[in-house]
Amino acid sequence: MNYTVVLPAAGSGKRMKADKNKLLLELFGKPIFLYTLDVFQQDPNCDAIWLAVKEQEQELIEDYVKRYNLTKVQGYATGGVERQDSVRACLEVIPPCGVVLVHDAARPFIDQKVIAQLAETAQQSGAAIAAVPVKDTIKKAENGVITETVDRNQLWMIQTPQAFRYSLILEAARIAHKDGFMGTDEAMLVERLNQPVAIVESTYENIKMTTPDDLIYGKAILESRLQ
Numbered sequence: 001m002n003y004t005v006v007l008p009a010a011g012s013g014k015r016m017k018a019d020k021n022k023l024l025l026e027l028f029g030k031p032i033f034l035y036t037l038d039v040f041q042q043d044p045n046c047d048a049i050w051l052a053v054k055e056q057e058q059e060l061i062e063d064y065v066k067r068y069n070l071t072k073v074q075g076y077a078t079g080g081v082e083r084q085d086s087v088r089a090c091l092e093v094i095p096p097c098g099v100v101l102v103h104d105a106a107r108p109f110i111d112q113k114v115i116a117q118l119a120e121t122a123q124q125s126g127a128a129i130a131a132v133p134v135k136d137t138i139k140k141a142e143n144g145v146i147t148e149t150v151d152r153n154q155l156w157m158i159q160t161p162q163a164f165r166y167s168l169i170l171e172a173a174r175i176a177h178k179d180g181f182m183g184t185d186e187a188m189l190v191e192r193l194n195q196p197v198a199i200v201e202s203t204y205e206n207i208k209m210t211t212p213d214d215l216i217y218g219k220a221i222l223e224s225r226l227q
């Protein structure tokens with residue numbers, strides 16, 4: 001199933017303790033976001049890539065895109081204060097299409113098989129998101145004392161990509177904006193319209209480069225892939 005991908009890339013480096021956008025940090029001499037772009041450039045089912053970027057970083061990112069010959073990059077939107085604003089800005093500028101994938105530019109290790117399954121499922125049922133089963137025991141606590149141990153068999157750690165029919169995610173993003181609703185992922189915007197969201201099991205390697213230790217994991221993943 002063919003798709004268009006929207007990559008929010010307009011964040012900062014705060015939790016990474018970096019003085020610039022963490023996506024510009026390098027792993028083995030190449031900025032993180034280029035690894036993510038490569039995955040989609042190389043996927044035959046990916047028709048187009050759109051990026052949400054900070055205005056002041058667009059020129060730099062465009063230069064990289066040209067230098068690495070990332071021909072599927074079709075355009076840019078100016079990112080917003082929150083990630084959700086950045087995604088919406090992109091959704092508002094992409095040409096109408098069948099299926100849209102929203103994927104954090106900060107997740108460079110996404111598996112192509114997972115992408116294919118997400119696009120297929122979204123086309124059939126409207127919305128599908130990548131997730132992995134929770135590994136640890138999860139408990140709720142109040143004032144530092146456990147109140148409940150949650151049944152982890154029902155719990156998933158949610159990642160991106162999140163795939164949707166274009167019309168559904170655009171409508172959901174517009175309604176959330178009108179309502180002043182801020183979610184922590186795109187699926188929440190669709191869930192509040194009472195639309196079903198399917199889970200596609202992903203891999204634990206699909207980490208989001210967030211804190212400095214993720215750079216260590218990231219390098220280890222890249223090294224293991226070279227073997």
Ligand code: C5P
Nearest residue numbers: 008009010011081082083086104105106
């Ligand atoms: O900060 P966090 O890692 O959760 O951001 C996830 C993704 O969203 C990153 O790729 C980041 O660049 C992007 N983002 C964005 N606009 C924001 C905040 C984050 O495009 N305002």
